[in-house]
Amino acid sequence: MSGINLLTALSDNIVVDRDKCVACGICVEKCPVDNLRLKLSPCRQACPLGVNAQGYVRLIARGEEEKAIELVRETLPFPGILGRVCSQPCEAGCHHAAIGSESIGIRALKRYLADRFPGTAAPLPRMEPVSGKRAAIIGSGPAGLMAAYELRAHGHETVVFDAEPEPGGMLRWAIPEFRLPANVLRDEIGLLERMGVVFKCGTRIDTDGMGSLRREFGAVILAAGSAGHTRLGIEGEDLQGVHHALPFLKAIRSGNQPALNGRVVVIGGGNAAVDAAQSALRLGAGSVTIVSLESEREMPAFKWAIAGARGEGVGVVNSLGPVRFLSERGMVRGVEFVHCVRVYDGDGRFSPRFDSCRVETVEAESVIIAAGQSPDLDFFGKIGIARDGKIVFDPLTMGTMEKGLFCAGDMAGGPGSVVEAMASGRRAAESAHRFLSGEHLRYGRAYRGPVETKFEIVTENDVARERVSIPGRKFTGRGDFTEIEQCLDEETARKEARRCISCGQAYGKYRTCWFCLPCEIECPHKALRVEIPYLLR
Secondary structure (H helix, E strand, O other): OOOOOHHHHOOOOEEEOOOOOOOOOHHHHHOOOOOEEEEOOHHHHHOOOOOOHHHHHHHHHOOOHHHHHHHHHHHOOOHHHHHHHOOOHHHHHOHHHHOOOOOOOHHHHHHHHHHHOOHHHOOOOOOOOOOOOEEEEEOOOHHHHHHHHHHHHOOOEEEEEEOOOOOOOHHHHOOOOOOOOHHHHHHHHHHHHHHOOEEEEOOOOOHHHHHHHHHHOOEEEEOOOOOEEOOOOOEOOOOEOEEEHHHHHHHHHOOOOOOOOOEEEEEOOOHHHHHHHHHHHHOOOOEEEEEOOOOOOOOOOOHHHHHHHHHOOOEEEOOEEEEEEEEEOOEEEEEEEEEEEEEEOOOOOEEEEEEEEEEEEEEOOEEEEOOOEEOOHHHHHHOOOEEOOEEOEOOOOOEEOOOOEEEOHHHOOOOOOHHHHHHHHHHHHHHHHHHHHOOOOOOOOOOOOOEEOOOOOOOOOOOOOOOOOOOEOOOOOOOOOOOOEOOOOHHHHHHHHOOOOOOOOEEEOOOOOOOOOHHHHHOOOOOEEEOOOOOOO
16 A cells, blocks of 8 residues: 555546537636646537537437537637538547448538527527727628627628628538528528628628728728639630539529530539539429539539539549630630649649540530639739738638738638638637737637647547438429528437437546546536545535
């Protein structure tokens, strides 16, 4: 007995029940001696917004959906949007994938919560007192919406300007109704309106307007997105019957659907190409074929989206690059392609190489080009934040060369995913808030908090069950823009949530526990217990 070191014996006295713990981190925050650390689950580490996926999945598994949606809304005010169109990096990071089984359907579970507790019923977040400061946001896409939410929650008067007649940016005008219904978008934007965010739509900001905004508002965030489409610059691109994906998709969302019939070829391999292809089917195309520069493995579109398009009859041809459009009496009649032998060089840079001896012709009555999008760099050059064709900004603070002027979304690094755009909007809003409050823009920003990101994950409680299938509805023909993917029911959602390993949890790291118990007392789920000698307790 005399050989036992009491401190060593008590070093593992923090006991956590994995079934009850939702990795909220409250116990870590409450520890007065800095003993505790939070093991951050891989899904949460992978999320650009840091959404506690482990936590809400665990709560669903326990049948506590109301607590689950509350946890989601702590970091994500738009679960209905991301429950449908998120690129789901959390699922790519899920430990299930690392051990050879299918990842948890985290996005579908988020959608389940969002549909069960829709945006119209979302409570207002905790809002700080009115600051008397004003902030302007240019652009109401995902980055602008998140920035508006954060700034208004900080108590600042927030005004969002957008050139389009309704807010939402690319969410509203580029993502099809069958992917993201307009009513879902309106409901979640409605939360911002209830918070007091003012939207001034139909207002295009030019260089003079920017000068006025800088004088009128203490901070300005540029989140205008990449509304411009990329041209291929090849022969016949202006023929009748040749469309570009973004204007094509916007026309549909605006109710000005172009007439399509016969064979349609979509050039591109991203999500816009897939969306355009499925939209073409709904406009009455006889057949639709996606022709991608990339191999099937390299296509940037979501794999589940490609599979869905194929299920509706869309064809996919890979490793072909367009050379010229073929015409007949001013109308497009096909596309000439050459075989692409390489898309990226050894360093991963876009550098396609072609075999000009291998030529293929694909006949078509309509062609949709989905070759990418770009921001209006001329405008940004005129206001002094672009140099050599690029916007110059600090990736930590999103600050530009102009004091008090910040950027977010596609402007800050090119087109990306919706969740990445929202994350950059949050960073820009944090900087704008600090600027308005007279605080240092960079202090403490790189610190992730008292967390552990590398640790051994215990899998002994792994539920060896196949991932559930996400329900969907079949495309019924011309004019059918009804949402494809459907919501999980309660039984299925809870069954899927129970597959979660629950990787992250708090633990005592430094052997400095004083048995003071605030960690145990403050745990809202009674998941933590401090083991101490009975005489002390």
